[in-house]
Amino acid sequence: DVKVTQSSRYLVKRTGEKVFLECVQDMDHENMFWYRQDPGLGLRLIYFSYDVKMKEKGDIPEGYSVSREKKERFSLILESASTNQTSMYLCASSLLNVGGRDNEQFFGPGTRLTVL
């Protein structure tokens, strides 16, 4: 079974702090994703990565950056946390599926971040 783990289930930070959210997958997947989930808005893609050191902006990248130094690890960074970044953050991974459409994603348990 694919396992995607996230470093924290719950996190409380103060405005202006630098925040790191870590995600690790153990199935050698090429693709990794960061989403935020807010009530009534569903899942919104922040960033994704299709290879080590490669990244692409999603729908809401402002205020976030990412790092992928190793294939199994994808980090989301909030350079200066703000209260409007209080949310549930979900990490996911999937196989590289060139030309195909079976883009099933495997999700971690989520990190609920509160910024005070």
Next chain:
Amino acid sequence: AQSVTQLGSHVSVSEGALVLLRCNYSSSVPPYLFWYVQYPNQGLQLLLKYTSAATLVKGINGFEAEFKKSETSFHLTKPSAHMSDAAEYFCAVSGGSNYKLTFGKGTLLTVNP
């Protein structure tokens, strides 16, 4: 480009009643379609997926969905709701060579005793 519309942000059923969660999609290429479930304070778990084999797809926990191309729909059903089915359900579509999934906004299912 792809998009997903889930009709009804909140559906409430009685235990033992039919569950019907609606999903309509838009895709410029033949789609692959997915249903995910999210239990409180957990990540998303795949329920089932349509990958152009059979149009009626059976998933875990007694759920199934039928792909109807003419209606651009992929509704999720379960004949008899159980209390443990209470969760949020997300429909998603992928298409072309793009490896992203496009998610609907979700439907919260409440099961009443």
